[in-house]
Amino acid sequence: MTIPAGIVVNDVTVTYRNGHTALRDATFSVPGGSIAALVGVNGSGKSTLFKAIMGFVRLASGEIAIQGVSTKRALQQNLVAYVPQSEEVDWSFPVLVEDVVMMGCYGRMGFMRIARERDRQRVTEALERVDMVEYRHRQIGELSGGQKKRVFLARAIAQQGQVILLDEPFTGVDVNTEAKIISLLRELRDEGKTMLVSTHNLGSVSEFCDYTVIVKGTVLASGLTATTFTAENLERAFSGVLRHVVISGAGEVITDDERPFISCSSAPAKQVP
Numbered sequence: 001m002t003i004p005a006g007i008v009v010n011d012v013t014v015t016y017r018n019g020h021t022a023l024r025d026a027t028f029s030v031p032g033g034s035i036a037a038l039v040g041v042n043g044s045g046k047s048t049l050f051k052a053i054m055g056f057v058r059l060a061s062g063e064i065a066i067q068g069v070s071t072k073r074a075l076q077q078n079l080v081a082y083v084p085q086s087e088e089v090d091w092s093f094p095v096l097v098e099d100v101v102m103m104g105c106y107g108r109m110g111f112m113r114i115a116r117e118r119d120r121q122r123v124t125e126a127l128e129r130v131d132m133v134e135y136r137h138r139q140i141g142e143l144s145g146g147q148k149k150r151v152f153l154a155r156a157i158a159q160q161g162q163v164i165l166l167d168e169p170f171t172g173v174d175v176n177t178e179a180k181i182i183s184l185l186r187e188l189r190d191e192g193k194t195m196l197v198s199t200h201n202l203g204s205v206s207e208f209c210d211y212t213v214i215v216k217g218t219v220l221a222s223g224l225t226a227t228t229f230t231a232e233n234l235e236r237a238f239s240g241v242l243r244h245v246v247i248s249g250a251g252e253v254i255t256d257d258e259r260p261f262i263s264c265s266s267a268p269a270k271q272v273p
């Protein structure tokens with residue numbers, strides 16, 4: 001049985017209005033029901049790729065399929081949920097946590113956006129999954145960075161999109177929160193969701209990402225993490241600005257992450273200069 005592809009990006013080029021080509025001939029696929037890491041230096045095109053997958057930027061060439069349909073159709077069918085970078089959100093906007101999560105249900109509501117009991121139930125369930133129910137009546141701007149991330153993850157869950165794009169979900173969160181988010185992503189994968197996670201925290205990629213996509217203005221390498229997340233590919237992507245880390249039993253990997261590894265293995269990771 002062939003696994004249906006969750007995300008297929010084929011020869012995609014994106015050129016912004018100012019003439020800057022942020023992504024050229026990018027090609028990769030992420031099979032349905034899996035987690036893929038999206039890694040690359042600042043400005044390498046990760047957010048641009050997300051925008052392209054969501055149909056928010058025009059493709060100069062190439063095509064993208066989400067669950068076998070075009071980005072336009074995927075948008076109409078509410079197939080793609082997005083967890084934004086913190087910097088993209090205006091936290092001063094006065095909105096309650098539960099209202100943010102309810103936004104995930106908008107695609108299924110009518111023009112007037114009147115929430116039904118089913119929608120409220122979905123919001124509660126999503127908040128329960130990220131352990132944020134007790135914060136539902138708080139203003140979003142009053143939460144900590146890690147709590148805000150969990151609320152936006154809840155919004156993506158409430159949306160019930162088959163594909164979830166997470167833009168740097170681990171930036172500014174502590175190690176415990178990161179472990180909780182990873183555990184939730186695994187649960188979502190087991191439910192058949194496809195996730196693409198951009199991250200600078202390379203230390204945990206091997207732990208929870210089945211696939212890796214490495215970008216630098218194009219896709220330098222993609223495929224199973226075991227064969228793609230290699231020192232050689234990372235050196236090409238990060239041009240020697242990474243530190244070397246040795247994980248017991250897993251050999252040497254490279255990271256630009258300054259925090260300790262969250263490792264499933266009992267043996268702690270060891271850093272070497």
Ligand SMILES: Nc1ncnc2c1ncn2[C@@H]1O[C@H](COP(=O)(O)OP(=O)(O)OP(=O)(O)O)[C@@H](O)[C@H]1O
Nearest residue numbers: 016017018020022041042043044045046047048049
């Ligand atoms: N709206 C825009 N108009 C013109 N150029 C843009 C626009 N958005 C991004 N760029 C440029 O496109 C390139 C890729 O940017 P992008 O935001 O996709 O990078 P990124 O990999 O997500 O970076 P980071 O890790 O810092 O979030 C950069 O050179 C950036 O300056």
